[in-house]
Amino acid sequence: MxxxxxxxxxxxxxxxxxxxxxxxxxxxxxxxxxxxxxxxxxxxxxxxxxxxxxxxxxxxxxxxxxxxxxxxxxxxxxxxxxxxxxxxxxxxxxxxxxxxxxxxxxxxxxxxxxxxxxxxxxxxxxxxxxxxxxxxxxxxxxxxxxxxxxxxxxxxxxxxxxxxxxxxxxxxxxxxxxxxxxxxxxxxxxxxxxxxxxxxxxxxxxxxxxxxxxxxxxGSLDRESLRLSVVRLPTPAQRLGWLAAHLAELPGAGIVYTLTIAAAEEVAEFLRERGFPVASYTGRTEPEQRLAAEADLLANRVKALVATSALGMGFDKPDLGFVVHLGAPSSPVAYYQQIGRAGRAVERAEVVLLPGAEDRDIWAYFASLAFPPEPLVRRTLEVLSERQLSTAAIETRVDLSRTRLEMLLKVLDSDGAVKRVKGGWVSTGQPWVYDAERHRRIATAREAEQRAMLAYLDTSECRLVYLRRQLDDENAEPCGRCDTCTGTVWSPSVDPEAQAAAQERISRPGVPVPPRKQWPSGMAELAVPASGRIAAGELADEGRVIGRLSDIGWGTRLRELVTGDDVPVPPDVLDACVKVLAGWSWATRPVGVVGIGSRTRPHQLAHLARRIAEIGRLPLLGVAEPVGPRPEPSANSAQRLAGVWDGFAIPDLADVGGPVLLVDDVIDSGWTATVVARLLRRAGAPAVLPFALALAA
Structure with missing residues (x-):
């Protein structure tokens, strides 16, 4: 038998x-x-x-x-x-x-x-x-x-x-x-x-x-050990200071979630400076480093992993003592999934959410990566009907970012419209229908989830009941453990020394920007004569920015400046520029400044280049002026390079004699700085040092 x-x-x-x-x-x-x-x-x-x-x-x-x-x-x-x-x-x-x-x-x-x-x-x-x-x-x-x-x-x-x-x-x-x-x-x-x-x-x-x-x-989604709380603090420095002041009080080892990679790395660095054994864990973390970080958390060798949603599914530590969120996820369902890592084999686990005013901007960015509109999908199917193409080659014909293009191809593949083969993708010729109504309903549902997450912050009912209802786990009894059930809340007061240290850390300007070293594939399709590695004599050097647009500290300030009116750069931002330039350990000091002209904020860019030249006591060598038609906004690397390839006229650099500081407002894809640096190097600059207010990534 x-x-x-x-x-x-x-x-x-x-x-x-x-x-x-x-x-x-x-x-x-x-x-x-x-x-x-x-x-x-x-x-x-x-x-x-x-x-x-x-x-x-x-x-x-x-x-x-x-x-x-x-x-x-x-x-x-x-x-x-x-x-x-x-x-x-x-x-x-x-x-x-x-x-x-x-x-x-x-x-x-x-x-x-x-x-x-x-x-x-x-x-x-x-x-x-x-x-x-x-x-x-x-x-x-x-x-x-x-x-x-x-x-x-x-x-x-x-x-x-x-x-x-x-x-x-x-x-x-x-x-x-x-x-x-x-x-x-x-x-x-x-x-x-x-x-x-x-x-x-x-x-x-x-x-x-x-x-x-x-x-x-x-089954029931009740978690008998979880103690859910919300602590509302108005500024990033207060939230980070609160975390530093209370981390030692949290039981055992746990996870601190952030919404972005930049925030995870910044928070982990600050907590290490405060003496806490922590590690960051994001989609940018190398596989061997992930393994080491997981092992350290499992063995309680670290107090916390500071993580993005990359550490969500699949991490199994039954005695995880706490989960803290610096920033709210965009849906109660995602939030429940992440806090569910805690308290599986302990009697008490603390779950604390510290929402930020910038959370909604981050949600909006991720929402912008949703399924592409029908014309771009049809264009993708059209180019694949001609012949087999690699993902990089499709980028030269379809203006989608690599992430969105790969997602689209996988959906089309699963739907039978295209097929992945060695070396790329081909069309199957099968009919395919764009389900616009489904995508509209999904977008509407996402917006409803965001509203529900905001309502969670202010709810007066049991927090666990609220989350369980969002997952259609009805008839739940109040947990008797959360801050609304017990009336016991974490104090929102922040230790002044911890807040000051947090403010200093997030206000500290200066982020390195590695140069582009490789041209995108297939640029000949876009009439751009560039392929392979960028020649050593045409490369930009490593650059610097004050901060990333997604940074906890500088992000909001820089977003307001570079997306707002065409106004002069304010004194506090110029002070940050000085600090970045003073801390830049370049091999040879630049001998002059070249600005990059702007069609959207020409006065701001001109003011920035002039003031940096004056502060650094360097000659302003001129401006790389935009020429020709204004390029259409583009999403992927190949199209962006094509848009700026013939897009600038540089000043005369006769007998420049040393490195040039190249000044812009935002480094996004990096192709503007790469193309202008190439022109300056070919015109005689021995090195080009890109500097900008912000990094978009």
Missing amino acids: TTTELPDTALRERAEEVLRTLAGPRARLRDDQWTAIHALVVQRRRALVVQRTGWGKSAVYFVATALLRASGAGPTVIVSPLLALMRNQIDAAGRAGVQAVTVNSANTGDWEATYAAIDAGEVDVLLVSPERLNNPDFRDRVLPRLTASAGLLVVDEAHCVSDWGHDFRPDYRRLRALISELPPGIPVLATTATANDRVVRDVTEQLGLASGTPLVLR
Whole structure:
């Protein structure tokens, strides 16, 4: 008798044995865990499990895998979004006696051995990212064998399949085709901790789970350990000072979330200056540094990771003692997902939100990266109908940023309109409909979520009840733990010394700007004779700006200046320029100043260049004036370069004799400074040092 032929009572006993190897001798299956396992193992059904972080969703698929493998089923394929999550899952599988492996970009040298082990039946679980499913080699060589022999398919963090969710990832959309190709009787499990009714419906539809009447298990989203609070402070310095003053009081080790990469790095640096062992963790953090940071937090070697949403799904630390947000996420659903990392195995975990006035500007920026309008989508399909093109080559023909273009291509791929092949993308010729109504409804839903997040800040009801209702977890009782339930709030007072230190840190000007070193691919298509590496004799040197437009301190001030009226640069900003220039350790001091002319704020730019020349006692050598037609606003690197390639006339630099300081207001893509620096170098400047008020990134 195989495992799956055992009576239900005996099968549950066997499942409990597997669970105890995974979670310890006192572990027992929850009733809903057993319901899901029984549906997968005995009934071979499709199921969607929506349960809070720490409930034990991974136990469902690892126990089911052990039972299915014991009855002769093929390996389980788990589609998982993050390497960090895969690492945790492999460790957990090992504890359950399940042999798990992964195929990802970090272990390419192991792929052949992994494929051989799968073919030999030595692998119980294969973890892959959704992106890997459409890698041409993996898709054509490995995936057919897996779909033919798989015993169970698991889609982890399944809310990512829905563009109604808070973390939509277009690669997940391909899973519907994969599920449709599974042999009859192969069970499918989708899991997530954060999905409201709308997302549940969409996940079920997008994954094709509705076939055969799926089992949907949704549990309470209550978290008995969380103490939710909001502390409202008017300035960035006060919020950062409050964090520095109270971080030591927060229990254990935890996470400090910020909305931007720049803020995460800036906050981490400040806290380290204050003596706290912390590390930053963002989408810009190198993989090996991420691993080290995760390990340090797990081992309590750091007080906190200062992170963006890059540290959201997949980080498993049951005793995480606190989550602090410097800035509010744009939706209650995203907020609940992030705070759900805390307090899974401790009696008390502090959750503190310190919102900022700049939060809405940041939300608006991310909202601008939504699905492109129909004309740009049609243009993409048109250029791919002519011949196969790489992503970089498409950029020369379609004015979308690399991030938005890649997202669009993945959606078109999952919808069957284009196909990824080695070396690029091709059109399939299949008809495709732009669902404008769906995109409009999603945008409306996003705006409603933002309003709901703002309402959370001011609510007088239980904060956890409010969040649970946003996830359609109705009939929740007040938690009795949050600041509104208890009337106990964190003091908004800020230690004067900590606030002064925070103010000094965020007011400290000066950010290095590395030069562009490579021309975009395919510029010949745009009649620009540039390719490959930029010649050494035409390169700009490393530049400087006062700050980034996204900085906690200087960001708001600089945004107001460079997007407002054409007014002279005010004294406080000129003082910051002086500090940046005084701290610039250049090998050779510049011998003169060249300004970059502006069509939008010519007086401001002229004033800036003149004052810097006067303060530095340097000659103003002239202005690189815009010439020709004004370039159309563009989104991607190739189009931006084309727009400025023949766009400037430089002053005469006869016998300049030394480096030139090149002055602008904002460095965005960097191509204006790169092109003008190239012209100045060709005209005789031995070096060009770009300086601007702000960096857009």
